[in-house]
Amino acid sequence: MPKNPHYIEDVQDVARTIPEGRVTTYGAIADFLTLGSARMVGWALHRSLPGTEVPAHRVVNRKGELSGRNNFATPTLMQERLEAEGVRVENDRIVDFDEKFWSPTELLK
DNA sequence: ACCGTGACGTGTC
DNA sequence: TGACACGCCACGG
Numbered sequence: 640m641p642k643n644p645h646y647i648e649d650v651q652d653v654a655r656t657i658p659e660g661r662v663t664t665y666g667a668i669a670d671f672l673t674l675g676s677a678r679m680v681g682w683a684l685h686r687s688l689p690g691t692e693v694p695a696h697r698v699v700n701r702k703g704e705l706s707g708r709n710n711f712a713t714p715t716l717m718q719e720r721l722e723a724e725g726v727r728v729e730n731d732r733i734v735d736f737d738e739k740f741w742s743p744t745e746l747l748k
Numbered sequence: 749a750c751c752g753t754g755a756c757g758t759g760t761c
Numbered sequence: 762t763g764a765c766a767c768g769c770c771a772c773g774g
Binding site for chain 2: 677700707708
Binding site: 669675676677678679682 | 768769770771772
């Protein structure tokens with residue numbers, strides 16, 4: 640049981656707002672929530688995997704690498720989902736990451 | 749209670 | 762550039 644039962648929900652809420660075909664980073668979410676750290680975001684998403692409809696595949700590390708692919712049902716699922724949305728992935732990294740990147744701070748506008 | 753281990757990030761050298 | 766240290770916080774052994 641996490642100390643902040645809300646934390647996982649918050650992370651999930653943010654993740655759900657990521658537009659299709661766009662991606663964001665663990666750090667961006669952590670900044671937006673001004674709570675916890677990027678590490679905790681990864682932790683929260685990991686805890687979220689079963690039984691939720693959170694597009695966790697749209698969250699990558701700051702270099703645009705699919706660092707969490709090994710935690711999905713299959714190691715290739717993350718990439719497949721991204722490419723299905725038009726996000727090209729090459730060698731476990733997002734192509735044109737700068738253009739695909741979307742920050743949750745956009746929500747404040 | 750201590751310690752290693754993460755789906756991480758930033759600063760230094 | 763690339764390697765490394767350190768901060769981060771929760772969890773399991």
